[in-house]
Amino acid sequence: MKPTICYTLPSCKNCLKCIRACPTEAITLKNNEIKIDQKKCIDCDMCIESCDSRGLKITNEHITKTMSQYDYRVILVSTSIFSDFKNFGEAKKMFKAIERLGFDEVVQYSDIEGALYMESMHQIENENSLKISSFCPTINRLIKQSYPTLVDNLLPFNYPVEVAAKKVRDRLADQHGKVGIYSLCECVGKMTLAKHPYDNEDSFIDHAMSVSHIFPKINRLKNEDEAELRISQEGIQSVVSDFYHFAQGTRPVVSISGIDNVKKVLELAEFGHMDEIGLLGLFACYKGCIGGYFLWSNPFIGRLNIDQMVGHSTHHLALLNNEDYFKEHELIDEEHISMKEKMQRFKKISEVLSTLPQFDCGACGFPNCRALAEQIVDNEADDSYCRVKRRDDHAD
Structure with missing residues (x-):
């Protein structure tokens, strides 16, 4: 797949x-240039949020x-x-x-x-082992990359947007000529599911774009006309991490939001310290998908808005x-490494x-000394990158 996040500045600060x-x-x-290892990147957008120079896009x-x-x-x-x-x-006007x-x-x-x-x-009612539910591509990449022993604990579900795209294609097959399916996304992770511009040929989605990208356009086009909308209460609630705690059933359900918190609970799960839990609902964004980077509302106000929307939803x-x-x-x-x-x-x-x-100061341009050691072993760097070691060598 093509890179999702690119570095655009001529030089780094x-x-x-x-x-x-x-x-x-x-x-x-x-x-003096930022490099992103595509094999390690999980498209979480934390680097983009941290860059004051807006050099990562x-x-x-x-x-x-x-x-x-x-044609359609x-x-x-x-x-x-x-x-x-x-x-x-x-919502109906938008x-x-x-x-x-x-x-x-x-x-x-x-x-x-x-x-x-x-x-x-x-x-999970029919299971005795820990199950993990995540409809977040970022979380699933994190598990496969850093916690591979937990892959078998993931519920075998496709992403809801992919399920929706497949159903649309099946419904419109041979009816409207060439059909183009676009996905309007709230986060970076979900954008990567599309064929264009990310080369995900397994997807039923043709193109992906961010909510923030088209918001100015749709805001100008908004008037008093309203679309017909019928929303599902369970669906509206499922995108908020808090609602997982109110699940009805005999097995305990715990929801975790935010990458750092997710990493902590996955480390515990790897060593069997979460086995009493029936289901872990994991979200990369704080408060769940309503904390997506491309949404214009903050997750705190967004949580209140979801409560209000529930009053207009049905149980379909x-x-x-x-x-x-x-x-x-x-x-x-x-890499097929034994x-x-x-x-x-x-x-x-x-x-x-x-x-x-092993100070992990980051002055070498790597996250920590282990990361530099990995690059040295892979012949991508040498110990001259370490400023502390250089200083000590010169002192001798």
Whole structure:
């Protein structure tokens, strides 16, 4: 897949904020330029938020350049966008404005979100082991990369937006010529699911764009006309981490939001310290998907807005078959390294690390001394990058 986050400045100011913010040590500073290791990046957007110079940007597409490619255009609107609306009337006006951008259909899929949320609750009643529910691509990448022993604990569900896109394609097959499906996203992670501009050829979604990217346009197009909307209460609630605590059932359910908190609970789960829990609901963004980087409301006000939206919702859920949403989570070892080779590499890294000061100051441009040691073993750097070691060598 193509990179999601790109570095755009001619030179870095060396503040190191993005390096410190990255939860997977994917960012380094070399030759006064920020480098992002795509194998380690989980598209969490924490580096973008930390960059005062706005030098890290998300690859985006302008819809006006692509819409002419299709005979029929559908846009899928994320459920969490309802956290941006102060009342249901405003939501209906904004959905009508989205249609005026040139779409033949505007589809919100809270009924699918709700159905998968309820199916998660149902499945854990028949299980005796810890299960993990995450409809967040960022969290799933984090688990596969850093906590691979927990992959089998993930519920085998596809992302709601992918389920919605598949159902739209099946419904419109052979009816409207070439159909283009767009996804309006609240976060960086969900943008990466699309074919364009990210080359995810397994997706049913053609193009992805951020809510913040088109908000000025739809705000100008908004008038008193309203779209017909029927939203699912369970779907609206499922995008807020708090609601997971109110799940009905015999197995305990715990929801965790925020990357740092998620990492802590996954470390505990790896060592069996969460086995009494039935389900972990994990969200990369604070307060759940309503904390998405591209939403214009803050998650605190967004939480209040969701409460208000619940009053206009119904208990309708999408009718889904197992084939509609089943997706096994698999580990992909792109490097095909054997365990013996991994252990040999680990030994070399440890040997190099023992020669470094292990202050983890970041002055070398790497997140910590272990990250520098890994680069030295991979012949991507040498110990001259370490300023502390250079100073000590000169002192001698």
